[in-house]
Amino acid sequence: MSQSDFILDLLHKSVDQGEKLGLDFIEARYDDLQLTTIALINDIVKQSSAFQRKGIGVMAYFNGTPGYSYTPELNLEGVKNATKRAIDLAKSTDERNVMKLDFDSIPAVKDKIIVDVKKHPKDVEFVEKLDMLKRGVSSIKEVLEPTSTTGLYGEMFGEKFLVNSEGTEIYWAPVMVDIRMGSVFMSEGKQSRSFTGTGASKGLEFFEEKETTPEQTGANAGKYCKEQIDAIAAPVGKQTTLVSPLMGGVVVHESFGHLSEADFVVTGQSPIADRVGEELGSEHVTLIDEGVSKYGGLYLPYDDQGVKTGRTVLVEKGILKGYLHNRGTAQKMNAELTGNSRAINFMFNPLVRMKNTYFEKGDLSFEEALEQIGNGVYAVDMSGGQVGLDGNFMFNCNRGYLIENGQITKPLRNHALSGNILELLKHVQGATKDITIRTGYFGGCGKGGQGGLAVGFGGPNVIMDQVLIGGA
Amino acid sequence: MSLDQVREKILGIADQVLKYAKDLNIPSTEVFVYNLSSTNLTDNKGKVDSRDGLSLGIGIRAAIGKKIGFASTTGFDKASIKSTLNLAHSIAKTSPENPMFNGFVAETKTSKEGILDPEIPNLDAKDMIEHCKVMGQGFDGSDTRLVSVTYAVNISWGGYALGTSEGCLASSLITTYDANSFVVVTEGGDRKTAGDFVQGREIKSVEGLTTNAMKHGLESLGSKAFGGSEILPTVWKSREAAPFLMFPFVTVLSGSGYVEKQNPWKDKLGEKVCVDEFTLIDDGQNPEYGACRSIDTEGTSKQTTTAIEKGILKTFLFDKMHGEAAELQTTGNAQRGFGFGGGIPFENLPTVGPNQILIKNVGKNLDEQIAEIDKGILITGTPIGLFTANPITGDFSITTNDAFLIEKGEIVNPLKSISIAGNNYETLKNILTIGSDREPSSYPLDAPSMTFKGHTISD
Numbered sequence: 001m002s003q004s005d006f007i008l009d010l011l012h013k014s015v016d017q018g019e020k021l022g023l024d025f026i027e028a029r030y031d032d033l034q035l036t037t038i039a040l041i042n043d044i045v046k047q048s049s050a051f052q053r054k055g056i057g058v059m060a061y062f063n064g065t066p067g068y069s070y071t072p073e074l075n076l077e078g079v080k081n082a083t084k085r086a087i088d089l090a091k092s093t094d095e096r097n098v099m100k101l102d103f104d105s106i107p108a109v110k111d112k113i114i115v116d117v118k119k120h121p122k123d124v125e126f127v128e129k130l131d132m133l134k135r136g137v138s139s140i141k142e143v144l145e146p147t148s149t150t151g152l153y154g155e156m157f158g159e160k161f162l163v164n165s166e167g168t169e170i171y172w173a174p175v176m177v178d179i180r181m182g183s184v185f186m187s188e189g190k191q192s193r194s195f196t197g198t199g200a201s202k203g204l205e206f207f208e209e210k211e212t213t214p215e216q217t218g219a220n221a222g223k224y225c226k227e228q229i230d231a232i233a234a235p236v237g238k239q240t241t242l243v244s245p246l247m248g249g250v251v252v253h254e255s256f257g258h259l260s261e262a263d264f265v266v267t268g269q270s271p272i273a274d275r276v277g278e279e280l281g282s283e284h285v286t287l288i289d290e291g292v293s294k295y296g297g298l299y300l301p302y303d304d305q306g307v308k309t310g311r312t313v314l315v316e317k318g319i320l321k322g323y324l325h326n327r328g329t330a331q332k333m334n335a336e337l338t339g340n341s342r343a344i345n346f347m348f349n350p351l352v353r354m355k356n357t358y359f360e361k362g363d364l365s366f367e368e369a370l371e372q373i374g375n376g377v378y379a380v381d382m383s384g385g386q387v388g389l390d391g392n393f394m395f396n397c398n399r400g401y402l403i404e405n406g407q408i409t410k411p412l413r414n415h416a417l418s419g420n421i422l423e424l425l426k427h428v429q430g431a432t433k434d435i436t437i438r439t440g441y442f443g444g445c446g447k448g449g450q451g452g453l454a455v456g457f458g459g460p461n462v463i464m465d466q467v468l469i470g471g472a
Numbered sequence: 473m474s475l476d477q478v479r480e481k482i483l484g485i486a487d488q489v490l491k492y493a494k495d496l497n498i499p500s501t502e503v504f505v506y507n508l509s510s511t512n513l514t515d516n517k518g519k520v521d522s523r524d525g526l527s528l529g530i531g532i533r534a535a536i537g538k539k540i541g542f543a544s545t546t547g548f549d550k551a552s553i554k555s556t557l558n559l560a561h562s563i564a565k566t567s568p569e570n571p572m573f574n575g576f577v578a579e580t581k582t583s584k585e586g587i588l589d590p591e592i593p594n595l596d597a598k599d600m601i602e603h604c605k606v607m608g609q610g611f612d613g614s615d616t617r618l619v620s621v622t623y624a625v626n627i628s629w630g631g632y633a634l635g636t637s638e639g640c641l642a643s644s645l646i647t648t649y650d651a652n653s654f655v656v657v658t659e660g661g662d663r664k665t666a667g668d669f670v671q672g673r674e675i676k677s678v679e680g681l682t683t684n685a686m687k688h689g690l691e692s693l694g695s696k697a698f699g700g701s702e703i704l705p706t707v708w709k710s711r712e713a714a715p716f717l718m719f720p721f722v723t724v725l726s727g728s729g730y731v732e733k734q735n736p737w738k739d740k741l742g743e744k745v746c747v748d749e750f751t752l753i754d755d756g757q758n759p760e761y762g763a764c765r766s767i768d769t770e771g772t773s774k775q776t777t778t779a780i781e782k783g784i785l786k787t788f789l790f791d792k793m794h795g796e797a798a799e800l801q802t803t804g805n806a807q808r809g810f811g812f813g814g815g816i817p818f819e820n821l822p823t824v825g826p827n828q829i830l831i832k833n834v835g836k837n838l839d840e841q842i843a844e845i846d847k848g849i850l851i852t853g854t855p856i857g858l859f860t861a862n863p864i865t866g867d868f869s870i871t872t873n874d875a876f877l878i879e880k881g882e883i884v885n886p887l888k889s890i891s892i893a894g895n896n897y898e899t900l901k902n903i904l905t906i907g908s909d910r911e912p913s914s915y916p917l918d919a920p921s922m923t924f925k926g927h928t929i930s931d
Contacts, residue, residue, distance in 0.1 A: 035819075041732055042732055042733075044568075044570055044571065044572065045567050045568050045570060046570070047542065047821055048540070048541055048542060048563050048567045049542040049543065049544070049563075049819075049821060050542070050543040050544070050559050050560075050563060051543070051544045051545075051819045052543075052544065052545040052546065052552065052555075052556065053546055053816075053819070054545075054546055054547070055546050055547065057525075065520060066521060066522070067522050067523075068521075068522070068523040068524075068525075069523070069524050069525050070525040070526075071525065071526060072526075072527075072528050072529065072546035072547035073528070073547055073549075074547065074549070082525070085524055085525075088597075089522040089523070089524060089597050090522075092596070092597045092598050092601075093513065093520045093522050093597050093601065096515060096520050096601045096604070097515075097518065097519065097520035098518035099517065099518040099519035099520075101519065125566070126563065126566045126567070127566055130567075130568075147733050147734075148732055148733045148734050184733070184734055184864060186733070186736075186864065191736070191864045191865050192864070193862065193863075193864045193865075236701070236893075236928075236930070237701070237930070263516075263519075266519065267516045267517040267519055267620050267622075268517060268619045268620045268656070269516075269517075269619070269620050269622075269656055271663060347525060347527060347816075348523070349521065349523050382860075383860060383862075384857075384859055384860035385857065385860055386856035386857045386858070386859070386860065387856060388665070388856055388873070389656065389665055390663050390664075390665065390873065392856060392871055392873060392889050393856070393871075394855075394856045394857030394860065394869070394870060394871045394891075395857075395860070396857065396860030396861070396862070396869070398862070413865075413867070414862045414865065414867050415869065416857060416860070416868075416869030416870070416871075416891070416893070418857070418869070418871045418891055420889065449512075451815075452815075468891060468930075468931075470869030470891045470893045470928075470930070
């Protein structure tokens with residue numbers, strides 16, 4: 001028996017065990033993911049690591065109540081025990097569970113997906129990957145004399161299987177690569193810092209593309225760090241802001257996307273619960289979440305309930321159209337399936353999570369957008385942010401520029417963008433006609449103890465009025 | 473499996489892996505064996521979710537002189553362990569030398585392990601549901617201002633073992649319990665959230681958590697706009713001072729940041745960095761804290777380190793490699809998977825992280841501090857954006873809608889969302905009062921309530 005057949009057999013045995021015990025639904029997932037990280041700090045390889053993450057997770061539904069368990073023990077006993085524990089959890093918590101999220105059967109899916117990769121990371125030697133980082137660091141040093149440098153390389157690939165009691169059997173082989181470069185400068189009382197780069201659901205051919213070569217990423221890190229040395233303070237207070245695809249994508253993901261996750265909606269925690277059809281934003285606001293996008297980003301053909309991922313319109317021309325669902329919330333709210341049930345790995349139960357979330361494009365050129373703003377701020381890149389369940393958000397912009405008379409003039413010191421997304425969407429005044437979506441191995445989305453889930457975010461450059469800029 | 477059986481199992485596996493490594497002729501090996509069982513239960517407005525499982529895995533560092541490779545695997549099966557050893561060894565062969573690396577911990581030396589509660593492994597989902605019921609007792613769920621209430625109980629038990637080919641073989645076990653209740657309330661368009669929690673190494677009383685959360689939430693309703701921008705003193709409750717100060721102290725006490733020249737206090741050793749009353753220790757030996765372990769994650773015995781004494785920076789926190797690179801020594805601060813979002817310990821290399829940072833109590837309680845403020849802001853909930861401060865310059869800008877206006881020594885009204893801006897390192901020099909009322913937080917830093925001289929408040 002091949003390893004694949006052995007795993008499929010284990011998954012089917014788990015499902016059989018659940019069916020014999022009268023469950024409404026049971027699914028078993030298998031991950032075998034290989035992850036590699038290389039960290040080049042100040043020209044020293046501080047980390048050179050390979051992780052193998054493999055195991056089986058079982059989700060059982062009894063009377064509409066879920067229970068989840070998992071095991072890294074890939075043998076019949078280990079899987080039987082995990083299945084039993086999942087069933088026991090579902091049954092023992094059923095009495096307390098008054099919000100049943102059961103769901104009807106859907107047709108079984110049989111699919112096998114292998115991403116077309118031209119230069120698969122498993123076929124490339126360590127020294128070639130390290131060399132990319134060295135080339136990137138050299139490019140930083142061509143721009144300035146940094147106090148310290150950071151180069152990070154990450155890759156993930158492997159296999160995922162999903163089997164459920166409806167007869168679904170899905171196999172796919174995800175892949176992702178990423179390079180980040182950073183620089184710190186401290187001298188004579190002046191301090192600056194940069195960190196930039198991106199990843200893709202592609203092979204290493206991604207780093208041969210002009211915009212994402214290690215040399216270009218390193219040169220960008222050097223340039224951004226150098227700019228910051230003499231950057232000026234951002235104008236504080238409410239400003240008209242041109243928000244870059246990256247920054248706008250993160251704002252939409254963190255502050256609106258999470259509010260649209262239907263598990264927050266059915267419990268009433270989201271401030272946009274029960275508001276479908278309401279005007280939440282200006283006519284320039286159309287927000288999308290999709291699994292496979294022509295604009296790039298994360299490649300996610302199925303979610304972790306075996307639902308094919310589609311294109312979900314969350315907001316169309318300012319009107320709230322719907323939410324992001326797993327099968328249970330979709331049925332409870334009488335909505336279409338959206339394929340948003342995701343788990344970071346086999347050790348976690350799927351939650352309602354985003355895929356690629358972005359602003360839809362507008363009709364402005366970049367120059368027209370600047371001209372429309374006149375005087376304001378161009379917020380380009382960020383180094384983290386946080387949001388509340390009330391729609392309040394705060395993002396730290398680590399690369400931004402002053403806009404004066406329709407022109408980008410001076411780099412700005414780190415500053416914060418904050419506000420309430422439900423207010424801000426009313427002040428969106430237009431968007432450019434180009435779209436970029438980013439994803440990556442480093443970073444990711446956190447929810448319910450599952451940090452670092454790969455997602456995609458992006459959009460065009462978006463004009464937002466009344467953005468509260470805070471400096472220090 | 474009992475805790476004693478867990479210890480026996482992980483020590484046996486560590487020893488076995490070292491034998492495999494010797495058979496494979498790997499010159500030097502460190503193995504980190506991890507075994508943690510956990511159960512989580514949440515009840516979110518009657519929507520109950522539960523999860524349990526056993527996280528098993530091994531992280532292996534193989535060294536050839538100063539060349540190091542790291543590989544990890546989930547599970548303990550023999551084939552995976554051997555392939556992981558081979559992978560770590562092959563990475564070491566192709567890696568350049570790390571000049572800072574001087575070998576793995578060479579002796580077994582342990583310190584206090586901390587409290588282990590033998591009842592925690594016996595809790596099941598039904599018991600945890602009972603804890604949720606107790607959390608909700610005495611709480612008025614019919615209040616029309618209540619949008620939702622969430623109960624959560626999480627338990628874990630297990631530990632890790634560390635072995636090196638140089639002669640270290642030791643283990644450290646832990647039991648953990650945490651429970652929390654979280655409410656969303658609304659009135660007249662004002663929407664607030666609030667919560668309360670208990671956590672520790674033993675099962676805790678959960679009575680009153682939901683009532684406390686509701687009381688706090690309702691107090692925050694009826695908020696008014698601050699209106700404008702002003703530099704004002706800020707008073708932070710103990711549990712809010714903790715996350716506010718955690719980010720800057722994790723940065724400035726980092727021994728790896730010091731060695732890598734990314735620590736803004738890299739030239740401040742022996743200098744005055746805070747007010748005279750300020751003393752800070754990193755405590756790895758208080759048996760009630762999760763940070764109390766018999767060894768850190770590379771095998772050094774844990775300890776307690778006074779990092780700042782009477783405002784003077786005395787030392788940074790180090791793991792073995794960075795301590796030796798700084799021509800100092802480890803302070804027992806090697807951690808795996810530390811940082812925002814954490815990580816799976818056995819998938820991470822040891823890096824420098826705090827144990828439990830404690831800021832020593834000094835003088836006045838919260839009410840006394842408020843009474844001294846002519847005009848200022850009381851912070852009663854964790855602001856958002858705390859972890860986005862610039863670690864090099866210290867500039868920060870955060871927002872909160874859990875704040876109250878103070879005027880003439882009295883709390884006047886709750887505030888709608890405000891932003892608070894300043895500089896972390898200037899803030900540490902501008903402490904007006906260090907309180908007397910330190911409470912345990914959910915962060916690796918506990919602080920008493922504190923008052924700072926001036927931050928820019930705006931809305």
